[in-house]
Amino acid sequence: MKSTIKRLDYQVICGIVGSGSKVLDLGCGNGDLLQLLAEQQGAKAQGVEVNNEAIHACVEKGLSVFHSDIDSGLPYYPDQSFDYVILNQSLQEAKKVEAVISEALRVGAKVIVGFPNFAHLEARIRMFLGGRAPIASSLPYEWYSTPNLRFLSIKDFKSFCRTKGYKILSAYFLDSQGQVRVLPNLFAQNAIFVITK
Amino acid sequence: MGRIVEMNKDSGVTETRYFTFAEAEGFKLESGRVLGPITLAYETYGRLNADKANAILVMHAFSGNAHVAGPATGDQDPAWWDFMVGPGKALDTDKYFVICINVIGGCKGSTGPSSISPKTGKPYGIDFPLITIKDMVRTQKVLIDHLGIKKLHGVIGGSMGGMLALQWVACYPDTVECVIPIAATLKHSPQQIAFNEVGRQAIMADPAWKGGNYYGGPVPEKGLAVARMVGHITFMSNDSMEKKFSRRLKDDTQGFKFSADFEVEGYLQYRGMSFVKRFDANTYLYITKAMDFFDLSDSKWIPEDGLPGTRFLVIAFKSDWLYPSVQSQEMVKQLQMRRVDATYCETDSTYGHDTFLIESEAEKQSHLIKHFLAKRK
Numbered sequence: 001m002k003s004t005i006k007r008l009d010y011q012v013i014c015g016i017v018g019s020g021s022k023v024l025d026l027g028c029g030n031g032d033l034l035q036l037l038a039e040q041q042g043a044k045a046q047g048v049e050v051n052n053e054a055i056h057a058c059v060e061k062g063l064s065v066f067h068s069d070i071d072s073g074l075p076y077y078p079d080q081s082f083d084y085v086i087l088n089q090s091l092q093e094a095k096k097v098e099a100v101i102s103e104a105l106r107v108g109a110k111v112i113v114g115f116p117n118f119a120h121l122e123a124r125i126r127m128f129l130g131g132r133a134p135i136a137s138s139l140p141y142e143w144y145s146t147p148n149l150r151f152l153s154i155k156d157f158k159s160f161c162r163t164k165g166y167k168i169l170s171a172y173f174l175d176s177q178g179q180v181r182v183l184p185n186l187f188a189q190n191a192i193f194v195i196t197k
Numbered sequence: 198m199g200r201i202v203e204m205n206k207d208s209g210v211t212e213t214r215y216f217t218f219a220e221a222e223g224f225k226l227e228s229g230r231v232l233g234p235i236t237l238a239y240e241t242y243g244r245l246n247a248d249k250a251n252a253i254l255v256m257h258a259f260s261g262n263a264h265v266a267g268p269a270t271g272d273q274d275p276a277w278w279d280f281m282v283g284p285g286k287a288l289d290t291d292k293y294f295v296i297c298i299n300v301i302g303g304c305k306g307s308t309g310p311s312s313i314s315p316k317t318g319k320p321y322g323i324d325f326p327l328i329t330i331k332d333m334v335r336t337q338k339v340l341i342d343h344l345g346i347k348k349l350h351g352v353i354g355g356s357m358g359g360m361l362a363l364q365w366v367a368c369y370p371d372t373v374e375c376v377i378p379i380a381a382t383l384k385h386s387p388q389q390i391a392f393n394e395v396g397r398q399a400i401m402a403d404p405a406w407k408g409g410n411y412y413g414g415p416v417p418e419k420g421l422a423v424a425r426m427v428g429h430i431t432f433m434s435n436d437s438m439e440k441k442f443s444r445r446l447k448d449d450t451q452g453f454k455f456s457a458d459f460e461v462e463g464y465l466q467y468r469g470m471s472f473v474k475r476f477d478a479n480t481y482l483y484i485t486k487a488m489d490f491f492d493l494s495d496s497k498w499i500p501e502d503g504l505p506g507t508r509f510l511v512i513a514f515k516s517d518w519l520y521p522s523v524q525s526q527e528m529v530k531q532l533q534m535r536r537v538d539a540t541y542c543e544t545d546s547t548y549g550h551d552t553f554l555i556e557s558e559a560e561k562q563s564h565l566i567k568h569f570l571a572k573r574k
Contacts, residue, residue: 046538052542052544052545055542055565056565059568062568066539068541077533
């Protein structure tokens, strides 16, 4: 189930990133997405990752990766060094969300943000009927062990972009099967936005 | 650049070879002084392939030498990086031609203060010119040229070896693909200079030092041993010392006689005294000064348009307080500013600065290095 979602969001991101683009993936994990972008789109791809084992996995794939958390990983990249900066499933773990996005938009022309939709139906049911913090396929963690520090919905992110004056260039809403076209804030498990300044 | 004294015949053997150059005209050092002839002791492992594109230059640390791997023969010290260099290892000698050269100023076969000056027929002592990290690299380049290698696949080294690797790129940016500085820095901090100065003062305070002219008589072993003891403390971490010694007492402690009561004292004394047997006190002075003066922190060494065709793997150790990881991060940030391809990894290890030499910690480093060195598609 989870891998299906992952594959879907990877496919969407692969479709967004044009061939030969320069890409920085913040919170790149074991580098699967970067490898896909390098192989399928010929992207010049590099990552920032905090986990030691994940860095080893990236190096094994021949990727360049900088060992850091995403909250402090960017100050020395020059302005507009990348065509795309990716924050896929990592923004909700950031401590300084505003700074991370603002830095991402400084070093990259466009920022791709992918996050689990906290207002998904499954989550709402568990919250309203069960009276419990949501656990869903895209939010699979118990409240006491979740790496997620931020819980946001699609509406929340749109409103954030409006407040900050960021332009939403495109948005993709996903459930486990594919794209969601109706009432995404209710039915989408994952959202992917492409934003710019 | 001078006559070839000994040719590199067979790349499979690990005996130390000697290359002598600058016999007639000398070699101009960064200080302006001219030195010659210069001999470099070196070893090679594996085979240089037909297009001479598989060479990796290993740079040794402060007290290292050319004998990186393999059994020690003759008067060689035990190999210092045996777990890293060999068939199937990170620096795979089935694939790569590995070269290691004792630095100029050293005392392991290369020309240094203990070598005989052709002018006086006596050891140079402190008449030996001051040398720099750049001089070490420029002289190594003469040998690499002599071996017919135009482009290195990699330069790699820990501590001073990492500084030498950086200096290599600074001097010859188009001559290397993979650069791997481990537990290194762009410049010594005042703390690092301070520890070196304590070592130097210990040597020079020993009456046997005699202004550097001790050759042929008793060597300043007390001073050199103390210098090495200080060094060893800085190479370890509080955790690793706790694990290794705790407050355990030696078996033969005599109690309140200022003898070595604690195991840690006995260990340091042992390391100090065994160092004296294999290292020259004047070389200690010269090489520590070279490290202290090394400074690439202004980022001018990276060309404006970056270093296309060169990629970096920078490794630091969390428990290293002598060369703290922030120094490696500074290095990577400089590279990022110039859009140079760089990977940075800070490894968890409790062994402090010495981690890169410790076999039990080899696995993580080896994994990173092996995969990084592999050709990219």
